[in-house]
Each structure stands twice: as C-alpha cells, then as structure tokens.
Amino acid sequence: MAGAVRIRGLVKDFGPRRVLAGLDLDVAEGEFVALLGRSGCGKSTLLRILAGLDPDVEGTFTVPERVSVAFQQPRLLxxxxxxxxxxxxxxxxxxxxxxxxxxxxxxxxxxxxxxxxxxxxxxxxxxxxxxxxxxxxxxxEPELLLLDEPFGALDALTRLAMHHLVEQLWREHRPAVLFVTHDVDEALLLADRVVVLDEGRIVAEHHVDLPRPRRRASFADLRVEVLSDLGVDDVEAA
Amino acid sequence: MSAGEKSVSISTAGVVARPESVVPARAPAVKQRKLPDLRRWLSPIGLVLLWQAASSTGVLPPDKLASPATVFRSAYELVVDGQLVDAFLVSLSRVAVGFVIGAVVGGALGLVSGLSRWGERLLDPPVQMLRTLPHLGLIPLFILWFGIGEEPKLALVAAGVAFPLYLNLHAGIRQTDPALLEAARVLGYTRLDRVVHVVLPSAVPQTLVGLRIALGTAWLSLIVGEQINADAGIGYLINNAREFLRTDVVVVGLLVYALLGLSTDALVRALERRVLRWRAR
Structure with a gap:
C-alpha cells in the first residue's frame, strides 16, 4: 500500500527551542493514526507543518495533493x-x-x-x-484529513456523539487521518495506530488491533501502557 | 440638538472607533423591541412650552430667537413657496457629490493600504499625518485653490468623508482574524477568495462605523462650507435670514440640517441591520 504521509528527519525550531527533533513517521493510505502527547510536545506543530501553514522547517515530508484540516475551533466564516x-x-x-x-x-x-x-x-x-x-x-474528498483536537472544546456528551460520527465518516470516505489529541481514550477508540510524542520525538507506538466499534473495556490494558508512555504511572488517578 | 450631535462628530472624525463587539455572544433568540418610554418626552416638551411662554410674554424678543409657533409657521410658508425644498435639494446634492468623491478616495486608499504591505508602507504615514490637520481649517487654502464657487464646498465635504472612511476601512481589514485566514488557506481558497470571503466581510462592521462618522462629518463640513459665499442651499437661506433678523428662518434651517443628519444616520443603521444580519440573533 502506498503511503499517504512520509516524514523523514523533520526538525522545527522556535527560536532556541527545538519543537520537533528529527521526526520520522509514515501514514498509510486510509490509515487512522492518533498523535498523543502532552501540551507542548510538538504534535500541533507537526499538523500545522503538514497543512502547509509553517513552511520554515528542516527535513523532508510528502503529503497527498488534497489535504483538509479541522481545527479545535470550528473557524467558520x-x-x-x-x-x-x-x-x-x-x-x-x-x-x-x-x-x-x-x-x-x-x-x-x-x-x-x-x-x-x-x-x-x-x-x-x-x-x-x-x-x-x-x-x-x-x-x-481529502486523501489526508488532519484533525487538531477537534473535540477539545466540546462537552463530554457531545464528544461521545462526535467520536461515533468521525469513525463513520472515516469509514465512508477512507482518507488517511492524523488525529492530534491528548485524550488517551479518544485515541484508542478511533485509531488504527497510536503514536506517542514527547519533546519532538516519537517515544512509543501501539497498533490497536481491535474490532470496531470499540468499547472502552476492550482496551483497558493498552490504556495503562499508553499512559505510562505519557509518563502517567498512577493509573488510578488518571 | 444639531450642534451637540455634530460636535461629537468633529472630535471623532480622525478616530478609529470600535464597532460594538464584532462577534457578540449569542443573543436571545427573539430580541424584543421595547416601546419608547414616553416619560422621556416630558422635559423636551416642557422646554418648548417654556420657550413659547418666554416669547409670548416678550421675555425673549423675536430678534434674538423667534417663538416656536413662528418657527413652525415660517417652516410651513417656506415649504409652500418652494424655497425650502430648493435649498434642501441644493444642499443635499452638495453632500451627495462631496460624499461620493470622498468615499471613492478614502475607500480606494483604505483598500490599497489594507490589502498590500507596500501600500500600507507608502500610503499610511502621509494619511495619518494629514488626518491630524483639522480639515475645517483647510478652508482658506481651499478658497485659494478652488475659488468661492461650488468646488471648495465639495472639497470640504470630500475631505471630511475620506479620512474617517480610510481609517476605519484600513483598521477593519487589518483586524481580520488570522485563524480564519489560516482555515481558508488550508481549505484551498485562492487569494481572491480569501479577500472576497474572509478579509472584506470581516472589515464591514468597522467600515460601517467609519461610514456613520463620515456622514456626520459630511453634514458638518457642508454647514461650514455653505458659509462661504453661498448663493443657494440651506446655508444661503440661513445667511440671508440673518441679514433681515429673521431668527425664525435661521431656526428652520438649523432644524433641516439636524433632520438631514438624523435621517442619513438612520439610513446607515438600516444598512447595518441588513448587512450584519449574520450576527447572532
């Protein structure tokens, strides 16, 4: 299967701060990838670069011709x-x-x-x-859909309905999806693959081979693993 | 009434006013139109009655200020014999022509300096310097340049319109939300699309504020301009009346100025309601 996204050695600095430190990532056609990380780990920056909003980078990346973005705020006119x-x-x-x-x-x-x-x-x-x-x-009809925490500003009930909707739309249209979030449950519910980012680098990757639609109970163990990748070990508190 | 309203326009002529919150919070679904509080009319009517009483008893001599009844009668006579209508039309057309010239100049400059970085670098400094000049103070120069015919009157109105329109259009364009521009870019809008559907619509509220200020200044400029050797128009009517101590006619002229100012303002507000109907209702 040809790749939708191919990123090699991507480096991005904001002044003295290195936000992306030589990042490699591939996304296959039609694959749903969730990018998890704490705030400031560079996940939104990566999305902006792929959307063509931040041209000043080192390294190489290729994206398909038709890319669409949904932002955290709807940004309607x-x-x-x-x-x-x-x-x-x-x-x-x-x-x-x-x-x-x-x-x-x-x-x-x-x-x-x-x-x-x-x-x-x-x-x-x-x-x-x-x-x-x-x-x-x-x-x-994008070949790559970039979702930048699109449910971050919604209330919990609306979020649940939106998860379902996004999954359904993705099944019908089959774009490759890069989905930025800091919500582990959301990532595990929706994604084929969860990529954990820290300090501009990929620190962990998990394939989520579970049938859809998924239930939260089905990925309890994986959830503990991903949380520990994110540096949260006290799972009771999470 | 007229003087108070117009002087406010002077002080704001060179100012970028804020539109009342561009994107207001969600308003209640049905905005109830309140009935005007009739009690607010008590004191104005009382003042007119007081004025009439002062005139009738001779406390206020007619060569200082005619009585309301006389003013009303003169207004009626001036309308019937056509003088007032003629004067009104002359003044109206002066404002209209001056306004169009000023709006074209101010609008074009505002667009260029709003939409292009180089336009802003080249145009904004001189315009910002010139707008600090009180434009009514330009009369002596305008008389020297244009004589004492129609031209200096039109130039005065145009100058009064161009500056507030430029400033508010320019500011409105510059205030475009960068988040919307980004969204438009990633969604494949062309540059023209972005200007037409994002930048210009977002500048409309501020531009309408500029338009209202511009119209206020236009009437003020006309009133001042018509003091220059007018041989027609409401200014002429008033100056002529002064020669004959007809304070009633002077007051009629002032009232017409005031009504014209109010009606153009109402026109812009109606335009606002129509153009800005996308605001939360």
Whole structure:
C-alpha cells in the first residue's frame, strides 16, 4: 500500500527551542493514526507543518495533493451561511451555484445537519459548528484529513456523539487521518495506530488491533501502557 | 440638538472607533423591541412650552430667537413657496457629490493600504499625518485653490468623508482574524477568495462605523462650507435670514440640517441591520 504521509528527519525550531527533533513517521493510505502527547510536545506543530501553514522547517515530508484540516475551533466564516461555508473553496465541482448547493447539502446530511443549510454559523451550538467544520473538511474528498483536537472544546456528551460520527465518516470516505489529541481514550477508540510524542520525538507506538466499534473495556490494558508512555504511572488517578 | 450631535462628530472624525463587539455572544433568540418610554418626552416638551411662554410674554424678543409657533409657521410658508425644498435639494446634492468623491478616495486608499504591505508602507504615514490637520481649517487654502464657487464646498465635504472612511476601512481589514485566514488557506481558497470571503466581510462592521462618522462629518463640513459665499442651499437661506433678523428662518434651517443628519444616520443603521444580519440573533 502506498503511503499517504512520509516524514523523514523533520526538525522545527522556535527560536532556541527545538519543537520537533528529527521526526520520522509514515501514514498509510486510509490509515487512522492518533498523535498523543502532552501540551507542548510538538504534535500541533507537526499538523500545522503538514497543512502547509509553517513552511520554515528542516527535513523532508510528502503529503497527498488534497489535504483538509479541522481545527479545535470550528473557524467558520460567520458572515456566510452554513452551506456556503462548506462549498467555498470547493474546486472542480464547476462554477454553478446549484451544484455547489447540492454538494454542500449532501455533506450536511452526512453530519446530520441537513436542515441547517441556510443557518448563520453564530446560531449553531458548539457541537453543531464542529460538525459543519467536519463536513467542510470532508467535502473536498481529502486523501489526508488532519484533525487538531477537534473535540477539545466540546462537552463530554457531545464528544461521545462526535467520536461515533468521525469513525463513520472515516469509514465512508477512507482518507488517511492524523488525529492530534491528548485524550488517551479518544485515541484508542478511533485509531488504527497510536503514536506517542514527547519533546519532538516519537517515544512509543501501539497498533490497536481491535474490532470496531470499540468499547472502552476492550482496551483497558493498552490504556495503562499508553499512559505510562505519557509518563502517567498512577493509573488510578488518571 | 444639531450642534451637540455634530460636535461629537468633529472630535471623532480622525478616530478609529470600535464597532460594538464584532462577534457578540449569542443573543436571545427573539430580541424584543421595547416601546419608547414616553416619560422621556416630558422635559423636551416642557422646554418648548417654556420657550413659547418666554416669547409670548416678550421675555425673549423675536430678534434674538423667534417663538416656536413662528418657527413652525415660517417652516410651513417656506415649504409652500418652494424655497425650502430648493435649498434642501441644493444642499443635499452638495453632500451627495462631496460624499461620493470622498468615499471613492478614502475607500480606494483604505483598500490599497489594507490589502498590500507596500501600500500600507507608502500610503499610511502621509494619511495619518494629514488626518491630524483639522480639515475645517483647510478652508482658506481651499478658497485659494478652488475659488468661492461650488468646488471648495465639495472639497470640504470630500475631505471630511475620506479620512474617517480610510481609517476605519484600513483598521477593519487589518483586524481580520488570522485563524480564519489560516482555515481558508488550508481549505484551498485562492487569494481572491480569501479577500472576497474572509478579509472584506470581516472589515464591514468597522467600515460601517467609519461610514456613520463620515456622514456626520459630511453634514458638518457642508454647514461650514455653505458659509462661504453661498448663493443657494440651506446655508444661503440661513445667511440671508440673518441679514433681515429673521431668527425664525435661521431656526428652520438649523432644524433641516439636524433632520438631514438624523435621517442619513438612520439610513446607515438600516444598512447595518441588513448587512450584519449574520450576527447572532
């Protein structure tokens, strides 16, 4: 299987601080990889580099042609209606408005917001806005989907619903996913592979060979292992 | 009433005003329109009655200030014989032409210096220096450059409009949320897309603030400009009335200025409600 992402010897400095210290990582096509780490371990920086938002790096990396990002904040344009937020930036669908509209409506139906096409983004709840943001990322049919803690700002119940939705969307569209999070459960629920980052380096890697949809009880042992990779040994407290 | 409102516009003419919170927190779904509190009308009506009483008893002589009744009657006569309408149209067209010139200049400069780094480097310093000049103080120069016809009046209005519009448009563009620009970039927007769908819409609230200040300054500039040898317009009406001690006509003229200022302000507010309807409702 050809790789979607190939990273070799990636180094990134912010002034005197080395954020990524010679990182190597491959992601296969259609693979769901979770990047775990404490704040400041360089995981978000890596995502920004792959998204092309931070060109000033050493080392090499290749990404597919179509890359999409969903950020921690939905970052919708408040002055464009929901469906326009999704269809804007869409290329190769032709210029016709009604075609764009149809594509946006299909994408909205996938995130169960079909009746919100004409809403203004500021009238949506946090979870709804984040779903629009997902629909907007997926409508471009990306070969690589970068998720930067997209559930970090949501309440616990909404998060659960979003996990399910993301898994479903990933199964239907099959992009390679690089999913940045600091939530071990979230990573183990969704990812084929969990990569633990510390001080700009990969310090551990776990393949999660469990059937989906997964239950938390099924990965209790793995969870202890990953937490210990993250430097959390007192599992009772975690 | 008019003087108070206009003087506020002077002091803010060169200032970048803040739009009332660009993205407000979610407002209640239905905004209830409150009925105006009628008690607030008690003192204004009382003052007018007091004014009428002072005039009727001769405490306030008509050559200092005509009575409200006389003002009202003169207004009616001026409307009926067409003088007021003619004067109104002349003044209105002066403001309109001056405003368009000022808006085109201020808007173009604001766009260039907002959208391009080099534009900002080259344009912003001189504009920021010039805006510290009180533009009404330019009258002597304008008379020397343009004579005493229509041109100095239009130039004055245009100068009053261009600066506040430039400043607020420029500031509005510069305040664009970098997070939205990033999102647009990774989602494949072209540079033109980003300007049209991200930068310019996000500058609209601030630009509308600039527009309101600009219109206030436009009327103020017109009032001052019409003191220069006007042979038509409301300024002419007022100056003419002064010669004949017609304080009633002077007051009518002032009231028309005030009404014009208020109605253009209301127009911009209506435009705001329409253009900014995406704000949380």
């Amino acid at each position: 408040p002055w464009r209606r929901v469906w326009r937020n999704i269809s804007l930036g869409l290329r190769g669908v032709g210029r016709q408005r009604d075609k764009h509209r149809a594509v946006a409506e299909r994408a909205l139906a996938e995130v169960r917001l079909a009746d919100h096409a004409d809403a203004w983004p500021l009238t949506l709840s946090g979870g709804e806005a984040q779903r629009v943001s997902l629909a907007r990322a997926l409508v471009r």
